[in-house]
Amino acid sequence: MSMIAAFYGGKSILITGATGFMGKVLMEKLFRTSPDLKVIYILVRTKAGQTTQQRVFQILNSKLFEKVKEVCPNVHEKIRAIYADLNQNDFAISKEDMQELLSCTNIIFHCAATVRFDDPLRHAVQLNVTATQQLLLMASQMPKLEAFIHISTAFSNCNLKHIDEVIYPCPVEPKKIIDSMEWLDDAIIDEITPKLIGDRPNTYTYTKALGEMVVQQESGNLNIAIIRPSIVGATWQEPFPGWVDNLNGPSGLIIAAGKGFLRSIRATPMAVADLIPVDTVVNLTLAVGWYTAVHRPKSTLIYHCTSGNFNPCNWGKMGFQVLATFEKVPFERAFRRPNADFTTNTITSQYWNAVSHRAPAIIYDFYLRLTGRKPRMTKLMNRLLRTVSMLEYFVNRSWEWSTYNTEMLMSELSPEDQRVFNFDVRQLNWLEYIENYVLGVKKYLLKEDMAGIPEAKQHLRRLRNIHYLFNTALFLIAWRLLIARSQMARNVWFFIMRFDFFPSGSLQPRSKV
Ligand SMILES: CCCCCCCCCCCCCCCCCCCCCCCCCCCC(=O)SCCNC(=O)CCNC(=O)[C@H](O)C(C)(C)COP(=O)(O)OP(=O)(O)OC[C@H]1O[C@@H](n2cnc3c(N)ncnc32)[C@H](O)[C@@H]1OP(=O)(O)O
Numbered sequence: 001m002s003m004i005a006a007f008y009g010g011k012s013i014l015i016t017g018a019t020g021f022m023g024k025v026l027m028e029k030l031f032r033t034s035p036d037l038k039v040i041y042i043l044v045r046t047k048a049g050q051t052t053q054q055r056v057f058q059i060l061n062s063k064l065f066e067k068v069k070e071v072c073p074n075v076h077e078k079i080r081a082i083y084a085d086l087n088q089n090d091f092a093i094s095k096e097d098m099q100e101l102l103s104c105t106n107i108i109f110h111c112a113a114t115v116r117f118d119d120p121l122r123h124a125v126q127l128n129v130t131a132t133q134q135l136l137l138m139a140s141q142m143p144k145l146e147a148f149i150h151i152s153t154a155f156s157n158c159n160l161k162h163i164d165e166v167i168y169p170c171p172v173e174p175k176k177i178i179d180s181m182e183w184l185d186d187a188i189i190d191e192i193t194p195k196l197i198g199d200r201p202n203t204y205t206y207t208k209a210l211g212e213m214v215v216q217q218e219s220g221n222l223n224i225a226i227i228r229p230s231i232v233g234a235t236w237q238e239p240f241p242g243w244v245d246n247l248n249g250p251s252g253l254i255i256a257a258g259k260g261f262l263r264s265i266r267a268t269p270m271a272v273a274d275l276i277p278v279d280t281v282v283n284l285t286l287a288v289g290w291y292t293a294v295h296r297p298k299s300t301l302i303y304h305c306t307s308g309n310f311n312p313c314n315w316g317k318m319g320f321q322v323l324a325t326f327e328k329v330p331f332e333r334a335f336r337r338p339n340a341d342f343t344t345n346t347i348t349s350q351y352w353n354a355v356s357h358r359a360p361a362i363i364y365d366f367y368l369r370l371t372g373r374k375p376r377m378t379k380l381m382n383r384l385l386r387t388v389s390m391l392e393y394f395v396n397r398s399w400e401w402s403t404y405n406t407e408m409l410m411s412e413l414s415p416e417d418q419r420v421f422n423f424d425v426r427q428l429n430w431l432e433y434i435e436n437y438v439l440g441v442k443k444y445l446l447k448e449d450m451a452g453i454p455e456a457k458q459h460l461r462r463l464r465n466i467h468y469l470f471n472t473a474l475f476l477i478a479w480r481l482l483i484a485r486s487q488m489a490r491n492v493w494f495f496i497m498r499f500d501f502f503p504s505g506s507l508q509p510r511s512k513v
C-alpha cells in the first residue's frame with residue numbers, strides 16, 4: 001500500500017492554479033491515487049466567457065481525466081471550485097467560501113503564477129509575490145493546515161551557474177517592491193524594471209525569486225516546502241505519455257518547427273536541455289506534501305526538480321530527435337518542410353532570420369495579396385521571432401542544480417511509493433520521451449488525427465517539389481543575368497557546354513546512344 005496515497009485519503013486540499021498545465025496533472029494524480037480524499041478546493045477565475053463551473057466541467061470531461069472517472073466516479077462531488085481572482089484583495093473570495101477554506105484545509109499546493117516572460121513588473125509582482133504573501137496569510141489562519149507547498153522555478157536564480165537548494169536574497173526586499181508598486185506609475189516602473197531585475201532575463205524569473213523570499217520571511221510556524229522544477233514538458237508516463245496542453249517552453253517551438261515556420265534558432269547544441277516531464281514534477285510535489293506534513297522538517301526545504309544532473313540530454317540531441325519524429329509523423333498543412341537548424345552566433349542567426357524567416361513570409365504575403373487575401377505571415381513571423389528571442393537565453397546556457405533534498409526524499413520513500421510516485425528521471429529514455437512529446441503536441445495541442453499522416457506526407461512532397469522548382473528557377477534567372485553581364489561567366493558557360501555536348505578533343509557533337 002502506498003503511504004503517500006493513504007496520507008491524502010480523507011484530506012481537504014487547496015490548489016491554486018488548478019486550471020493550469022501543472023495544476024490539472026496534479027489534480028488528476030490526486031484523484032486517481034487517493035480517490036478517498038475528502039475534497040479538492042480549487043481557486044478559479046472566470047475566463048473567456050466561461051464560468052468557474054464550466055471551466056471545471058471542461059477539465060473533468062477532457063481526455064486527461066478519463067482514467068480518473070473509472071477509479072473515482074464521483075469526482076464531480078469531490079471538487080469544489082471557488083471563485084477567486086488572485087489579483088484582488090482577499091482574492092475576491094466570498095466570506096462563506098473563505099470561512100470554509102480557513103476551517104477545513106489540510107494541505108495547500110500553490111501553483112498559480114504568471115509564467116509570461118514579458119509581463120509588466122507590476123502584474124508579475126501582483127501574482128507571483130503579493131498573491132503568495134496573501135495566501136501565506138490565509139494559511140496562517142488555518143488551524144488544520146499540515147503543509148504548504150509552494151511551486152517556484154529552478155530558474156528563479158538563473159543569474160547563477162551553480163544553484164543550491166537554498167533561497168538567494170534579492171538586493172531589494174520584496175516588501176519594498178510590493179509597496180512601491182502601489183504608488184509608482186507604470187512609466188516609472190517600466191524605467192526601473194531593468195535595474196531591478198539586474199542580470200536575470202525577465203520579470204518572471206525575478207518575481208519568482210521574490211516569491212521565494214516572501215515564503216521564507218512569512219513562513220511563521222507553517223510547514224512549508226518549495227519545489228523548483230526546470231522546464232516542464234509533456235507527460236512521461238501518466239496518465240498516458242505525451243499529454244500537453246499549452247504552448248509554453250518547448251511545445252510552441254515544436255509546433256513552429258513542425259509547421260515549417262521556424263527554420264533556425266540560436267542555440268548551443270551541447271548546452272544541457274533541462275526538461276522535466278510534468279508527471280515527474282507532480283509525483284515529487286505529492287511526495288513533498290506527504291513528507292513535509294508527516295516529518296515536519298525544522299526549516300523550509302527546497303527541492304530541485306531537474307533532469308540535468310541525473311540524466312542529462314542536450315539541445316542538439318533533443319532537436320535532432322524532434323526532426324526525426326517529424327519524418328515519421330509530420331504535422332498537417334505545413335508552411336514549409338520542417339528543416340530547422342541551430343546557429344551558434346548572432347550574425348549567422350540574423351542572416352538566417354532574414355533569409356529563412358522574413359523573406360519567405362514577405363513572399364507569401366505578396367502571394368496572398370495577389371490572390372486577394374489578407375496578408376498575415378509577416379505578422380506571425382515577427383511574433384515567432386519575438387518568442388524565440390525570449391527563449392534563447394535558456395538554450396544557450398547550462399546550469400547545475402544540487403539535488404541533495406530531492407535525493408534524500410527519494411531514499412525516504414518505500415519501494416511502493418517509489419513506484420507510484422516515481423520522480424527518478426534516471427529511468428527516462430529521452431529519445432522515446434521526445435517522440436511521444438511530438439506526438440502529444442500533434443494530438444492534444446494541434447488536435448490532428450493520425451489518419452491524416454499520409455496526406456501530410458503527400459503535402460510535404462509537394463512542398464519539396466515546389467522548393468526544387470523555385471531553387472532551379474532562381475538559379476537559372478541568376479545565371480542568365482550573369483551571362484548577360486559578364487564575359488567571364490560566358491566563357492565558363494561555353495566551356496561547360498563544350499564538355500557536355502562534344503566528345504573530348506573534338507568539335508563534333510557527342511552521339512546520343
Ligand atoms: C546539432 C544538430 C542539431 C539538429 C537540429 C536542430 C533542429 C532544431 C529543431 C527545433 C525544434 C524545437 C525543439 C526544441 C527547441 C528548443 C526549445 C527551447 C525552449 C526553451 C524554453 C525555456 C523556458 C524555460 C524558462 C523557465 C521555465 C519556467 O519556469 S516558466 C514556463 C515557461 N514559460 C513560458 O514558456 C512562457 C513563454 N511565453 C511568453 O512569455 C509569451 O507567450 C510570449 C512573450 C512568448 C508571447 O507573448 P505575446 O503577447 O506575443 O503572445 P501571446 O498572446 O502569449 O500569444 C500569441 C500567439 O503566440 C502563441 N504562443 C504563445 N506562447 C508561445 C510559445 N512559447 N511558442 C510559440 N508560440 C507561442 C499563442 O498561442 C498565440 O497564438 P494565437 O492565439 O494563434 O495568436
Ligand SMILES: NC(=O)C1=CN([C@@H]2O[C@H](COP(=O)(O)OP(=O)(O)OC[C@H]3O[C@@H](n4cnc5c(N)ncnc54)[C@H](OP(=O)(O)O)[C@@H]3O)[C@@H](O)[C@H]2O)C=CC1
Pocket residue numbers: 016017018019020021022023043044045046047084085086087110111112113114115127151152153154208228229230231232233246248249
Ligand atoms: N511550465 C513550466 O515550464 C514551469 C512552471 N513552473 C511553475 O509551475 C507553476 C505552474 O505553472 P504552469 O501550470 O505551467 O502555468 P500555467 O500558466 O499553465 O497556469 C497558471 C495557473 O495560474 C492561474 N492564475 C493566473 N493568474 C491568476 C489569477 N489572477 N487568479 C487566479 N488564478 C490565476 C491560471 O489560471 P487561468 O487558467 O484562469 O489563467 C492557471 O491555473 C507556476 O508556479 C510556474 O511558475 C516552474 C517551472 C517551469
